[in-house]
Amino acid sequence: MSSIKIECVLPENCRCGESPVWEAATNSLLFVDIPARKVGRWDSLSKRVQYVTVDAPVSSVAIRKSGGYVATIGTKFCALNWDNHSTAILATVDTDKKNNRFNDGKVDPAGRYFAGTMAEETAPAVLERHQGALYSLFPNHHVEKYFDQVDISNGLDWSLDHKIFYYIDSLSYSVDAFDYDLQTGKIANRRSVYKLEKEEQIPDGMCIDVEGKLWVACYNGGRVIRLDPETGKRLQTVKLPVENTTSCCFGGKDYSEMFVTTAQDGLTSECVMKQPEAGGIFKITGLGVKGIPPYPYAG
Numbered sequence: 423m424s425s426i427k428i429e430c431v432l433p434e435n436c437r438c439g440e441s442p443v444w445e446a447a448t449n450s451l452l453f454v455d456i457p458a459r460k461v462g463r464w465d466s467l468s469k470r471v472q473y474v475t476v477d478a479p480v481s482s483v484a485i486r487k488s489g490g491y492v493a494t495i496g497t498k499f500c501a502l503n504w505d506n507h508s509t510a511i512l513a514t515v516d517t518d519k520k521n522n523r524f525n526d527g528k529v530d531p532a533g534r535y536f537a538g539t540m541a542e543e544t545a546p547a548v549l550e551r552h553q554g555a556l557y558s559l560f561p562n563h564h565v566e567k568y569f570d571q572v573d574i575s576n577g578l579d580w581s582l583d584h585k586i587f588y589y590i591d592s593l594s595y596s597v598d599a600f601d602y603d604l605q606t607g608k609i610a611n612r613r614s615v616y617k618l619e620k621e622e623q624i625p626d627g628m629c630i631d632v633e634g635k636l637w638v639a640c641y642n643g644g645r646v647i648r649l650d651p652e653t654g655k656r657l658q659t660v661k662l663p664v665e666n667t668t669s670c671c672f673g674g675k676d677y678s679e680m681f682v683t684t685a686q687d688g689l690t691s692e693c694v695m696k697q698p699e700a701g702g703i704f705k706i707t708g709l710g711v712k713g714i715p716p717y718p719y720a721g
């Protein structure tokens with residue numbers, strides 16, 4: 423691997439940075455800080471960051487085709503207007519589960535917004551189990567529920583031919599695949615494509631590259647790993663100087679750079695001293711493989 427370079431581009435010390443999304447139109451990286459209830463937009467040209475603060479934990483953000491953004495806030499799918507900082511509820515899930523919130527979300531190639539839920543944590547990865555579920559918000563605002571009994575609904579993405587949906591429930595320590603029907607948005611035939619090794623710790627956010635390989639951020643593992651979902655083999659490990667790597671996406675020029683969000687919550691002050699960039703946003707260049715643009719929500 424020629425010359426991989428890792429730099430902290432935003433030393434903001436997010437409590438729990440998540441949901442990196444490249445917005446080519448503004449040369450910016452969107453992201454959230456879940457417990458801080460903030461959506462961020464980092465302009466890669468001016469290096470400046472802007473925030474919109476919302477009224478509940480915000481776990482993911484996506485681009486909306488009709489303008490603005492969508493975000494998962496608490497247990498609500500919302501529209502987010504960046505200019506006036508307002509949000510509008512599109513749909514609510516898990517109304518019977520007062521301690522739940524959404525976690526990772528991403529838009530499918532047909533413009534449906536997928537996101538799963540989890541019980542609120544008392545500490546990282548410490549929570550009431552089996553409380554979460556996976557949902558999608560269709561462009562007409564209809565909500566589809568796929569399954570429940572989820573511990574920590576996390577990374578998700580689709581194969582390049584749109585026929586496979588990849589999904590992580592963190593506490594299963596597995597990256598799973600389903601057959602995907604893009605027409606209907608239905609999933610079937612769940613199987614594991616990779617089981618994490620002990621030192622890789624907890625699988626968190628995930629994205630696909632142009633070669634159809636999966637990149638998984640390993641929470642508490644301080645790394646992103648590249649997996650071949652066809653052979654079930656790990657192809658590469660890229661270590662970062664902080665432990666709590668939460669998610670990754672490609673962006674920048676031609677989607678040739680990788681952005682990684684990280685978290686500071688759960689680290690002792692001693693740990694924070696040893697990794698002062700914990701919670702920052704990192705850029706990795708020189709990986710030698712590109713990613714694909716994010717799909718916008720079509721509703």
Ligand SMILES: O=C(O)[C@H](O)[C@@H](O)[C@H](O)[C@H](O)CO
Nearest residue numbers: 440546547592624626641668
């Ligand atoms: O970043 C996320 O997706 C969650 O909201 C986090 O809380 C971590 O994943 C979790 O603590 C470790 O699994």
Ligand SMILES: [Zn+2]
Nearest residue numbers: 526576626627
């Ligand atoms: Zn996550």
